[in-house]
Amino acid sequence: xxxxxxxxxxxxxxxxxxxxxxxxxxxxxxxxxxxxxxxxxxxxxxxxxxxxxxxxxxxxxxxxxxxxxxxxxxxxxxxxxxxxxxxxxxxxxxxxxxxxxxxxxxxxxxxxxxxxxxxxxxxxxxxxxxxxxxxxxxxxxxxxxxxxxxxxxxxxxxxxxx
Amino acid sequence: xxxxxxxxxxxxxxxxxxxxxxxxxxxxxxxxxxxxxxxxxxxxxxxxxxxxxxxxxxxxxxxxxxxxxxxxxxxxxxxxxxxxxxxxxxxxxxxxxxxxxxxxxxxxxxxxxxxxxxxxxxxxxxxxxxxxxxxxxxxxxxxxxxxxxxxxxxxxxxxxxxxxxxxxxxxxxxxxxxxxxxxxxxxxxxxxxxxxxxxxxxxxxxxxxxxxxxxxxxxxxxxxxxxxxxxxxxxxxxxxxxxxxxxxxxxxxxxxxxxxxxxxxxxxxxxxxxxxxx
Numbered sequence: 001x002x003x004x005x006x007x008x009x010x011x012x013x014x015x016x017x018x019x020x021x022x023x024x025x026x027x028x029x030x031x032x033x034x035x036x037x038x039x040x041x042x043x044x045x046x047x048x049x050x051x052x053x054x055x056x057x058x059x060x061x062x063x064x065x066x067x068x069x070x071x072x073x074x075x076x077x078x079x080x081x082x083x084x085x086x087x088x089x090x091x092x093x094x095x096x097x098x099x100x101x102x103x104x105x106x107x108x109x110x111x112x113x114x115x116x117x118x119x120x121x122x123x124x125x126x127x128x129x130x131x132x133x134x135x136x137x138x139x140x141x142x143x144x145x146x147x148x149x150x151x152x153x154x155x156x157x158x159x160x161x162x
Numbered sequence: 163x164x165x166x167x168x169x170x171x172x173x174x175x176x177x178x179x180x181x182x183x184x185x186x187x188x189x190x191x192x193x194x195x196x197x198x199x200x201x202x203x204x205x206x207x208x209x210x211x212x213x214x215x216x217x218x219x220x221x222x223x224x225x226x227x228x229x230x231x232x233x234x235x236x237x238x239x240x241x242x243x244x245x246x247x248x249x250x251x252x253x254x255x256x257x258x259x260x261x262x263x264x265x266x267x268x269x270x271x272x273x274x275x276x277x278x279x280x281x282x283x284x285x286x287x288x289x290x291x292x293x294x295x296x297x298x299x300x301x302x303x304x305x306x307x308x309x310x311x312x313x314x315x316x317x318x319x320x321x322x323x324x325x326x327x328x329x330x331x332x333x334x335x336x337x338x339x340x341x342x343x344x345x346x347x348x349x350x351x352x353x354x355x356x357x358x359x360x361x362x363x364x365x366x367x368x369x370x371x372x373x374x375x376x377x378x379x380x381x382x383x384x385x386x387x388x389x390x391x392x393x394x395x396x397x398x399x400x401x402x403x404x405x406x407x408x409x410x411x412x413x414x415x416x417x418x419x420x421x422x423x424x425x426x427x428x429x430x431x432x433x434x435x436x437x438x439x440x
Contacts, residue, residue: 064212067201069291070333071295072191073197075188085173125341
């Protein structure tokens with residue numbers, strides 16, 4: 001397979017697996033702090049392959065996630081568009097940061113995404129009652145980021161070695 | 163491959179356009195049903211395979227538990243079920259005569275009666291929905307003649323209604339969702355009210371109960387059938403807390419759902435029976 005074919009396959013497959021993780025059944029306490037898998041994987045690809053990533057990927061997988069999780073059509077698509085915009089705009093800077101610092105930036109970015117979601121939940125009368133719990137998934141995503149980055153980097157080096 | 167400069171020039175514009183498009187999409191999806199068809203097509207052919215794969219481990223687990231259990235356990239289960247069946251059949255005898263009596267009395271009063279509710283068993287797909295939405299996905303869909311807005315119950319009580327219909331699956335909005343309201347009546351004295359979800363599967367709110375209403379902890383609430391969507395007389399919830407608030411127009415009444423909203427693996431779809439005019 002050509003490099004381009006392998007790249008498209010790998011990006012889409014990893015995002016599909018991320019959607020599967022996003023709907024994987026968890027006990028109630030764990031589901032409340034489930035990390036934002038799709039956003040994390042998308043952020044990785046935006047940092048690793050900024051030239052090949054655009055908003056179409058964010059939109060398509062956002063809509064798939066919306067339908068899989070029963071949210072409004074476009075809610076996750078909007079969140080992922082915002083996230084990938086900020087990352088694509090600053091990818092060359094982000095690449096130079098140590099992994100921990102990258103994680104902190106990503107946590108703040110995911111919190112902005114959750115803030116947008118909070119407005120949407122508020123407008124559709126699903127406002128969460130516990131604000132501390134609400135932002136916890138972003139913190140868990142930050143803790144997870146270095147491991148995910150190293151893991152994905154290994155996969156990319158193995159299959160997309162340029 | 164585009165150059166860095168080319169990409170960053172159009173990046174902001176693209177992002178703004180995409181964001182506006184997403185907001186428009188959300189507004190349409192929230193306000194009317196124009197996107198329902200597209201949504202259910204994508205759900206049937208792209209999302210259902212993912213959901214199926216995700217729920218496969220749980221299915222395998224249940225299958226292996228059924229197939230690898232010992233002979234003794236199976237015999238015990240069978241004898242338990244046999245006893246249960248006898249009890250239920252005994253109750254059913256009474257029920258049949260009561261139904262006939264009820265129909266006769268209604269005929270005397272020239273009132274219409276409902277007969278023949280049909281029921282189909284569906285399994286809950288073990289996939290999680292958005293944490294802030296009280297929804298479940300079941301493995302029956304359009305091909306099984308499921309209807310939009312159809313009531314869903316479990317062995318203990320009312321669970322919710324179908325809000326999204328796909329080819330092979332359907333989404334069910336639980337009664338514990340804040341956007342779900344259900345007309346009920348108190349089984350003890352017939353006081354009518356509306357039960358609304360709070361986003362918590364263990365608690366429901368009872369709306370517009372005056373402070374002097376005769377309502378007690380332990381009262382059973384049943385569907386009143388007034389909304390026209392749920393058939394009457396199915397158990398909904400039990401009152402767990404009544405707080406009289408003299409300064410407020412209404413009392414605060416909390417109820418616990420009768421159905422096991424979080425635990426039930428098998429649910430029943432109800433086709434409401436036809437009205438029979440005497």
